[in-house]
Amino acid sequence: MNRVANQLIELAIKAGATHADALAICDTGDSISIRNGAVESVEREDAQGMGLRAFVETAKGLAFATASTSDMSDQGLKQLAEQVIAMARISEPDPDAVPPVGAEHPTDTELADWSKQHPDNGCGWNLEQAKAAALECEELARSYSEQISNSEGSDASFGSSQIAYASSDGFAAEYGRSSASLSVSVIAGTGEGMRRDYAWHRALHADKLRHPKLIAEEAAERAVNSLNPISMQSGETHVIFEPRIATSLLGHLSSAINGRSVLHQTSFLGDSNGEIIFPDFVSIADNPNHPDGLGNRLFDGEGTKCSPRTIIESGRLTGFLTDRYAAKRLDLPTTGSARRGLTGDIGIGPSNLIWQAGELDQAEMLQEIGNGLLITELIGFGINGVTGDYSRGAAGFLIKDGKITAPVQGITIAGNLKDMFANISHVGSDQTWFGSSAAPSIAISGMTVAA
Amino acid sequence: MSETNHLPVATETLKSVLSHLLPAGADDGDLYLEHTCSESLALEEGRVKHVSASTHQGLGARVIKGEAAGHAFTDRLDTKALMQAARSARAIAECGTNPAPIAIHNERPAPKLYQAINPATGVEFSTRKGLLERLDTLARSLDPRVQQVFANVSSSFSDIHIVRMDGAHIHDARPLVRLNISVVVEQDGKRETGSAGGGGRFSLDRMMQGEEAERLVKEAVRLALLNLDAHAAPAGSMPVVLGPGWPGILLHEAIGHGLEGDFNRKGTSVFSDKLGQQVAAKGITVVDDGTIKERRGSLTVDDEGSPTTRTVLIEDGILTGYLMDRQNARLMGMHSTGNGRRQSYSHPVLPRMTNTFMLAGPDNPDDIIASLDRGIYAVNFGGGQVDITSGKFVFTTSEAYYVENGKIQHPVKGATLIGAGHEVLQQVSMIGNDLALDPGVGTCGKGGQSVPVGVGLPSIRIDDLTVGGTES
Numbered sequence: 001m002n003r004v005a006n007q008l009i010e011l012a013i014k015a016g017a018t019h020a021d022a023l024a025i026c027d028t029g030d031s032i033s034i035r036n037g038a039v040e041s042v043e044r045e046d047a048q049g050m051g052l053r054a055f056v057e058t059a060k061g062l063a064f065a066t067a068s069t070s071d072m073s074d075q076g077l078k079q080l081a082e083q084v085i086a087m088a089r090i091s092e093p094d095p096d097a098v099p100p101v102g103a104e105h106p107t108d109t110e111l112a113d114w115s116k117q118h119p120d121n122g123c124g125w126n127l128e129q130a131k132a133a134a135l136e137c138e139e140l141a142r143s144y145s146e147q148i149s150n151s152e153g154s155d156a157s158f159g160s161s162q163i164a165y166a167s168s169d170g171f172a173a174e175y176g177r178s179s180a181s182l183s184v185s186v187i188a189g190t191g192e193g194m195r196r197d198y199a200w201h202r203a204l205h206a207d208k209l210r211h212p213k214l215i216a217e218e219a220a221e222r223a224v225n226s227l228n229p230i231s232m233q234s235g236e237t238h239v240i241f242e243p244r245i246a247t248s249l250l251g252h253l254s255s256a257i258n259g260r261s262v263l264h265q266t267s268f269l270g271d272s273n274g275e276i277i278f279p280d281f282v283s284i285a286d287n288p289n290h291p292d293g294l295g296n297r298l299f300d301g302e303g304t305k306c307s308p309r310t311i312i313e314s315g316r317l318t319g320f321l322t323d324r325y326a327a328k329r330l331d332l333p334t335t336g337s338a339r340r341g342l343t344g345d346i347g348i349g350p351s352n353l354i355w356q357a358g359e360l361d362q363a364e365m366l367q368e369i370g371n372g373l374l375i376t377e378l379i380g381f382g383i384n385g386v387t388g389d390y391s392r393g394a395a396g397f398l399i400k401d402g403k404i405t406a407p408v409q410g411i412t413i414a415g416n417l418k419d420m421f422a423n424i425s426h427v428g429s430d431q432t433w434f435g436s437s438a439a440p441s442i443a444i445s446g447m448t449v450a451a
Numbered sequence: 452m453s454e455t456n457h458l459p460v461a462t463e464t465l466k467s468v469l470s471h472l473l474p475a476g477a478d479d480g481d482l483y484l485e486h487t488c489s490e491s492l493a494l495e496e497g498r499v500k501h502v503s504a505s506t507h508q509g510l511g512a513r514v515i516k517g518e519a520a521g522h523a524f525t526d527r528l529d530t531k532a533l534m535q536a537a538r539s540a541r542a543i544a545e546c547g548t549n550p551a552p553i554a555i556h557n558e559r560p561a562p563k564l565y566q567a568i569n570p571a572t573g574v575e576f577s578t579r580k581g582l583l584e585r586l587d588t589l590a591r592s593l594d595p596r597v598q599q600v601f602a603n604v605s606s607s608f609s610d611i612h613i614v615r616m617d618g619a620h621i622h623d624a625r626p627l628v629r630l631n632i633s634v635v636v637e638q639d640g641k642r643e644t645g646s647a648g649g650g651g652r653f654s655l656d657r658m659m660q661g662e663e664a665e666r667l668v669k670e671a672v673r674l675a676l677l678n679l680d681a682h683a684a685p686a687g688s689m690p691v692v693l694g695p696g697w698p699g700i701l702l703h704e705a706i707g708h709g710l711e712g713d714f715n716r717k718g719t720s721v722f723s724d725k726l727g728q729q730v731a732a733k734g735i736t737v738v739d740d741g742t743i744k745e746r747r748g749s750l751t752v753d754d755e756g757s758p759t760t761r762t763v764l765i766e767d768g769i770l771t772g773y774l775m776d777r778q779n780a781r782l783m784g785m786h787s788t789g790n791g792r793r794q795s796y797s798h799p800v801l802p803r804m805t806n807t808f809m810l811a812g813p814d815n816p817d818d819i820i821a822s823l824d825r826g827i828y829a830v831n832f833g834g835g836q837v838d839i840t841s842g843k844f845v846f847t848t849s850e851a852y853y854v855e856n857g858k859i860q861h862p863v864k865g866a867t868l869i870g871a872g873h874e875v876l877q878q879v880s881m882i883g884n885d886l887a888l889d890p891g892v893g894t895c896g897k898g899g900q901s902v903p904v905g906v907g908l909p910s911i912r913i914d915d916l917t918v919g920g921t922e923s
Contacts, residue, residue: 014671033498035518035717043524045797047509065502070526072507090576092498126804150718187719187840194721194872196840229770235685235923264495265599265635265642343505344491346594380845381834382867386635386644391684391867391919393845410843412867412919414686437676448921450869 001026001164002172008052011081012118017077017088017264017395018062019055019099021303022169023340024050024174024307035151036142046160048072049069051342053100054084061093067341098302100323105205105268106298106305106333107171109171114298120176122151122205130156132221133182134188138211141186144220147227152185152196154216158206176318179294180206184216188223194350195409197222200253202294202435221378225397229409230451238425238445239413240365240371241398244374246439250284250353252417257317257384258348259326259337268388268418269317273332276315278421283356284312286321293352293361295436301340306351309335321348345400358427362441365426374399375413388417394449412450420444459484461510464530464557465614469553472512472537479777480616483511484528487599489607494583494600498577499737502576511796511810512540513773515778518684524797551854561758563743564753565652567624569608574655579604582659586668590634593672596679597845598642599635606655607704621869622758627651627747627903628658629892632667636675642682645674645849649890653745659818667890669798674831674850677862682918684827684866691856691868691916692819694830696887702737703895704835705872706730706843709898710772712779712790712802714839721842722770731876734812737765739774741789741805747891748806748905754787759789759805762854765876773858776802800813801898808907810883816827816910819881821857823855827918828859829868830853842872845919875913883910 005022012020027047033040050416051068063143065087069080106114125133140156157180164174183200198220201210253269269277288306290295297306302324320330323338323346331441339349360368375396382391391414398405415423428441460468465482473480486508488534493501509526510533521543523536541824583602587627590600609625633646658664693701706722709791722730731737741751741759752760753775762772774789775783779802792803820828828851847867853860888907895904 039543041517041520041522041799042539043521043542043799044536045525046523046536047797048526067504067506069506071506076506080506087502087504087576090580091502092580094498094500100528152717153717167540188839192721193843194719194840196719196838264601265637266644342504343489345493345501351539360888379836379838379843380847380867380869381836382845382847382865384644384865386642387864389864390849391865393843393867393869393919393923406720408809409841410869410871410917412686412869412917413659414684414844414919414921416921448923450917450919 001162003168004050005164005166006082006172008050008077009166012052012054012084013168014189014361015081015085016420017055017085017340019168021100021165022050022052022088023342024164025342026162027159029157030130031157032134033139033153035136035153037139038220040153041437042121043352047131048210049342050077050080052080052084055099056088057087058093060245060407061095061101062097063091063093064088064097065091066345073401082269095140096325096328098328100302101169101183103173103304103324105106105303113299118296120178122160123178123180125158125180129160131239133212135401137182137184137216140213141184142219145224146215147188147224148186148220149190152187154184156182165299165303167303170382173299174448175298179204180209182191182209182212182215184213184219186219186223193227195223195226197226204294204358208336212333224363224405226395230406230410234450238369238443238444239447240369240372240374241442242374243430243441244434245378246355246442247434247437248378249442250355250437250439253351253376254321254350255319257311259320259330260348261385263326263329266386268333268386272317273319275317277317278315279313279424280315281358282315282424282429283310284313285354286309287354288356290352292433293436295352297351300336301346303340304334304338306335306336321350325347353437355431355433357429357440360426361429365428365441366399366404370397370402372399374404390415390417390420412451415447419446456692460528464533466555468533468537468554469614471534471804472514474541476512477514477516477616478781481513481755482614484612485509485609485794486846487607487609488569489605491603491605491854492576492579493584494587494602494719496589499580499583500814502540502902505793506520507795509796510536512536513893514541514543516543518782519798520778522799524676529837540836553618553912555614555618556622557833558621558756561715561751562697564742565626568626568654569655570606570626570628572661575761584662586664588633589665593669594676595797596636596638596676597634598637598674601633604633615756621752623752624651626654627657628653630667632671634671636679638679641679643675643678645671645678647671651745651891652749653749653901679849680696681862681864682853684851684863685918685922686920688915690823691825691913692823692828693908693911693916695883695885695908695910697828697889697906698832699808699889700835700846701807702908703906705805705870705875705906706737706764706835706847707739707804707807708837709839709842709872712775714772716779716783718841725770728770729768730847731765731767731768733875734882735765735768735879736763736810737906738763738810739804739807743806746905747893747903753791754793754800755787757787757789757791762788774802774804776800792815792902798900801900802898803902804895806888806905806907808886808888809909811884811886814881814883816883816885819883819910819912822856822881822912823857827863827896828854833865839871843869844872845869851905863907864922869917869919875916878914879911880914881912885909
């Protein structure tokens, strides 16, 4: 893989680039779906691709372009290099453009240590083992209760990626990454009373997956519990976001502290660097090296070394997420947050976002809240990143006198993210991982419910 | 690239891959070869800083037996990789190979709905760059409060070859273009954003002609400035009037997904077993039409090679049809409606919408707004989502007004509207005579796959919908 990435850099330099960097990705993956006890689909993927970014010197300064291809033949690579140079020549130079030279790359020792610490031993499943897990999970979910009336099936998938990065300043590295996941979705009730729910888990290795029985029971219990919803009044209320919903708040936070959004004045937190934006009991980390993190990485999309960082320290925003360009423009350190796919320009994103657990378990949190709403599902995209205005469809349960009571559905919850962050009243002890983020239950006061 | 109708892999190779793919006893199966080139230019901070291109090619092999499907996707087009893909896909059927070689023949093409020419042909990068720079200047000249302008022009061209298990070879070449503008405005430390876009299956050259691009800039600036003055939206249930065009996303979420064949075959949709029943108020007719020339959601043939059609989903309030691909149609004893779609060769086929809209009614749009005692008039929307099992759907306003005593009072901030698909169309009491289709910006997500779609709507009045504002 590294050989191809280096070959591509050479071709780009030969075609006229002053600097270039390249990404090569090979993915193989399998997945199997079981529905009503029978195989519904089997998928096998074998994908490859190269992405190239090249800089050229023009009369007006340094300009660049990006291009990608899945055609890795010699001819395909040559075409890619020539195409990207031609495009770079028409691109408008940016005096702040940062070519791939002088980044703080990981050392050879760090690369070697990383490989030892994160050996890619595959994901631990073959198709038969994945099938067995999905069969067991679906069967247990369907037989959980007589109220389970239908199934959307269970999916088990596993795969490996090989990712190589090379740049014209001589840095080249590659690493492998594997993961396995298991999910199930079932329906309780009939006709217009039908309710669907799901559960899933994804881990770096099949051995680390939650047992199929736990996933099955969670999905089935959730579907059954959501039957026979009652109606509620519109008004202001205290809400608790379950861990699987609370991870969405991490997503909104990381979008708002994205250096590009700050540069473009499209973030409601653009003026909040160093400010207290959460209560002092909230701490959130961006950790690229966690035993359970699906977002682990030693270097980012520009080859910059990644290190663990605290984003929110006792309620205070410690800085924005940056790639080298945003860092230069904002006069901030590079956080190694360049995120890069094969296609398109470099973006910015976190590695693993981890919301530190608090001390209260769910029952204690319910007691503290007294009356309010436990949110178990959110739908829709009603978030305005510029203003922080927030309005989403929701479902969950009424909390009455510290106890979970009847389900409610078809409601909305609304507020402003800045206020929601500030109005967090409690953080639960039930921190749970979902892919590359982990969050506990989060209680927020002063949200408006419409019903 | 112009239309070649030439397979990117030798016919002899495909013949043996196909024979290898299809075991005795399979119900269906196909090979799907795709070559897609995309180009994109993006302007920010007054400069066209981002120029990118991609080339994606590969094969999807598929075998279907009963309710089961085997898929294999590969980016490698050498014989060994193709044979391996065929073997992986047919593992599902667990039978022997088909002994007889299959002859490949060209299927008579369906009438073409767009030109088989790369939409970027003849439009130099420098011309596209010039356009974006002009739009940036225009946006900034419209109002001094404009702080940021983002403009993006993109095009793609997909060359698709479908070879079915009987050897029928179907070719389609699909152009797609898109122009998007968004702006950030600032006044007294308060920022807001507005955006507008357009596109379809035609040439970039045409997208750039006339006043359309300028109109989009004016629209984006107007929306952003309007939102600076927006008040908090009300919270609670009330009557809502939807304007024409893009608000048709209501139909897409509330009705369309719930009528897709897979969910109905499995009985997981709230619309399962409701064919022939009243699901909407009298006077409401909803269609999904993939045959409209050059629309973003249109296709000459779907991704199974079936010509697209106009499917009447609801006729005068009665549920009359589902959206079908070949597998679900066979299992339900129906016919494909030409709605089998996939994001690319590396995704499975699912029944999906094309252009979904409601036919016009008798009412004057002004009378519909005037009918509101206290409610919301929503003209433009961002995205939406639906739970097809409970029927609960949401969509979020990006331009909406509070109305009292039939008069528009003031704009309101973006609010999510929530309802139930099987109830909302029963609540429609007025239908405008002003049907419009959206400007060509829709993208639909399902099962992790995105495909371009269209929507449309005349103005309508919904008597009761929950508005997710913050003002109790």
